[in-house]
Amino acid sequence: IVQLYVPLNWFGTYYRSIQKNFIDMENMFDLLKEEQDIIDAPGAGPLVIKRGLVEFNNVTFNYVPERLVLKNITFSVPAGKTVALVGPSGSGKSTIIRLLFRFYDVETGSIVIDGHNIKTVTQESLRRAIGVVPQDTVLFNNTIMYNIKYGRLTATDADVIEAAKGADIHERILTFPNQYETQVGERGLRLSGGEKQRVAIARTLLKAPAVILLDEATSALDTQTERNIQDSLNRMCADRTTIIVAHRLSTIIHADEILVLKNGEIVERGKHEHLIGQEGIYAKMWKQQLENNKDTSSAETSLEQSTA
Numbered sequence: 556i557v558q559l560y561v562p563l564n565w566f567g568t569y570y571r572s573i574q575k576n577f578i579d580m581e582n583m584f585d586l587l588k589e590e591q592d593i594i595d596a597p598g599a600g601p602l603v604i605k606r607g608l609v610e611f612n613n614v615t616f617n618y619v620p621e622r623l624v625l626k627n628i629t630f631s632v633p634a635g636k637t638v639a640l641v642g643p644s645g646s647g648k649s650t651i652i653r654l655l656f657r658f659y660d661v662e663t664g665s666i667v668i669d670g671h672n673i674k675t676v677t678q679e680s681l682r683r684a685i686g687v688v689p690q691d692t693v694l695f696n697n698t699i700m701y702n703i704k705y706g707r708l709t710a711t712d713a714d715v716i717e718a719a720k721g722a723d724i725h726e727r728i729l730t731f732p733n734q735y736e737t738q739v740g741e742r743g744l745r746l747s748g749g750e751k752q753r754v755a756i757a758r759t760l761l762k763a764p765a766v767i768l769l770d771e772a773t774s775a776l777d778t779q780t781e782r783n784i785q786d787s788l789n790r791m792c793a794d795r796t797t798i799i800v801a802h803r804l805s806t807i808i809h810a811d812e813i814l815v816l817k818n819g820e821i822v823e824r825g826k827h828e829h830l831i832g833q834e835g836i837y838a839k840m841w842k843q844q845l846e847n848n849k850d851t852s853s854a855e856t857s858l859e860q861s862t863a
């Protein structure tokens with residue numbers, strides 16, 4: 556029975572991973588197809604960011620005609636400030652990020668950076684001005700030096716080392732077999748989730764964008780790693796306009812504004828304390844997370860006790 560079970564189980568896993576890759580490929584083709592619709596306006600000039608004020612004015616958007624995914628979204632992020640997006644899965648948080656990066660054009664309304672409607676500037680300059688720290692960072696099968704330098708290919712090795720220090724990964728890289736020349740990625744040294752996040756932070760530090768889009772990782776890291784990464788993130792985002800899709804509310808307690816999305820609409824907004832006082836969706840989410848944390852910490856404690 557064991558002999559039969561193992562290969563079948565292996566086949567199941569293998570099959571599911573192919574299925575997943577097909578879905579990913581489909582998404583990629585969709586994206587490419589979609590991107591062709593997005594073209595630079597005739598005579599579009601480069602986006603020059605002086606301060607980094609980001610404004611969404613009455614934005615509506617739909618992927619397919621039948622269903623509005625964003626409805627009348629209006630908010631602004633003053634230069635250097637942080638706005639957090641929270642809400643249930645499918646509420647439209649990532650869509651807001653994709654629109655700002657102009658993977659799609661808005662249906663009605665406008666997205667404006669420092670007074671420039673993003674439809675009127677070149678896509679190349681728009682994407683150069685915005686740094687993205689995704690949930691899961693893809694590494695190239697290349698050296699760790701190249702992987703960080705990808706943030707700004709004209710950077711010098713000294714710039715890369717400086718960025719690595721800022722992202723708190725320099726010391727770690729020095730322990731790699733060939734230090735900065737170590738091959739990483741699928742065919743080289745595999746990096747942990749936390750290390751990959753640090754690579755993304757280092758890349759973004761090199762790029763030095765005025766605006767940062769941060770998609771907080773949902774996958775749990777251990778508490779200490781989490782805290783260290785949070786410190787690097789905070790340093791990176793200080794003085795930069797930041798929009799963060801937040802999954803752990805504890806990381807956005809100090810956000811300048813929190814927008815709570817539900818079915819494509821902003822249903823609550825304000826600072827953490829204000830939203831807690833409202834006893835609405837946000838307050839409920841907050842209570843829920845406190846409960847969950849209690850559960851995991853007591854689970855950890857009992858695990859420690861049982862192994863002690």
Ligand code: ATP
Pocket residue numbers: 585618619624642643644645646647648649650651
């Ligand atoms: P999550 O927290 O799960 O990432 P989210 O709040 O970021 O969710 P979005 O990814 O912005 O949600 O999705 C908003 C809605 O748009 C969802 O109903 C989703 O099914 C739909 N949607 C997202 N991408 C596409 C697409 N490429 N084509 C059609 N519909 C899409």
